Amino acid sequence: MVTELHHKIKVSGLSVEIVRKSIKNLHLGVYPPNGRVRVAAPLSVSDDAIRLAVIGKLGWIRRQREKFDAQPRQSKREMVSGESHYFQGRRYRIRVVYHDSPATVVLRNKTTMEIQVRPGTNAEQRLKVVERWYREQLKAEIPALLEKWQPLLGIKVAAWGIKKMKTKWGSCSIDAGRIWVNLELAKKLPQCLEYILVHEMVHLMERHHNDRFMALMDRHLPHWRAHREELNRAPLAHEDWSH
Template sequence: MPRPFSAAPRRETLLYRNHPLHYTLVFRSRRTIGFAVRPDGSVHISAPAGTSPEWVAQQVLKKADWILKHQEAFASRPAPVPSRRYEAGSSHFYQGRPYALRFAEAAKPRITLQADELLIAAPAPLTAAQTEALLHAWYARQAGPLFAESLARVWPRFAEFNLTRPTLAVRQMRTRWGSCTPRTARIRLSPELVRARPECLDYVLLHECCHLLVGDHSKAFYDLQTRLLPDWEHWKAELNALPK
């Protein structure tokens, strides 16, 4: 039985909205073209043998919005929390700065920032799960005021649109940094964002505010986001590189 045709994969790049779109192309014995976006954001395309790379590039351009939408969905997922450590000396971030955990004894549990340390005081030694729960609760308490400060920085950029000022909510989300319901002008943000620099928080909040005007991730959406925050890609990359 003859082996099915499959050429060696090749790396291709084309420009879409003045940004490079990279993909891996392989020709196979198939009738239709197949598109796949993997969790790392890489794009893989299987094309029928006998078609040309130029024809494939045309199909990629037609599918570009779909590709970008899926890349955005994967990129917007916050780093998983369970891999963090919770013993003394382990590092945890707050507003982009790393702090070492230090434990002390006190009548009631509390967390305070002291120089380059996160001091966790409690009546008795804490398990890792108890420390994790205390930290999550502390992040959530800091989130409300920090989110309000971010909105005060971001919202003036939307003055020209005469929009209803959104209401903010702190919401733990497993796969997203934020979400927006344009109909009610309600934006939900993950308390995990307080771990990042304020500029990263501002990027996420501006992104969600843009959805008050454009509900999807179309070209119009990214044109608006780029006009209001030209360097958004830098802050997005820094946010997604935040250590776990």
């Protein structure tokens, strides 16, 4: 049985992604980095009804897209001294130090991220060093968050992992009880990581973004919308990301 139907329509020149699923109410969202418009609608709602709903929100959609256009973005990473990088929501200037020992990353103070690499290391290799360090930091943070939230939600996460994703901050395999988080979250504020983990854990209880899902989020993480907004305000990577 098909539980979700996907297609797109045009509304006043705007491309709108429609996802029909077994939910009670219509949900309209505008997503970074380019203001993608998505409507989750009950299976029984017609395209004409969705079109009217979108038309009624055109002003709000435009304001959300303007916010994303004004949002700071990271330039393409060259991994050279003086370049700006982020960790846990804080901006750092990197300092590349060449020495003949295993590569590592060290935070020297609240403003400097030192990347220690062997002579001759190119930009791609330096980026991999930083990404490996980001991964290590997330691996150190996630277990405590799971330990906190599993008993609160009354669920058990069978497995979790970290990977680079271009279109989502997190994902889950409901049948396997597995959660994935985006490596990019290492750059964001800690509460953003917690919000994404809780979001995916709640999906293990409720597959869809329906009223029950929203109620569970409201009950367990009342300020989740503020965390989502904070995540959307954080500097975007050079690649296209959304959540």
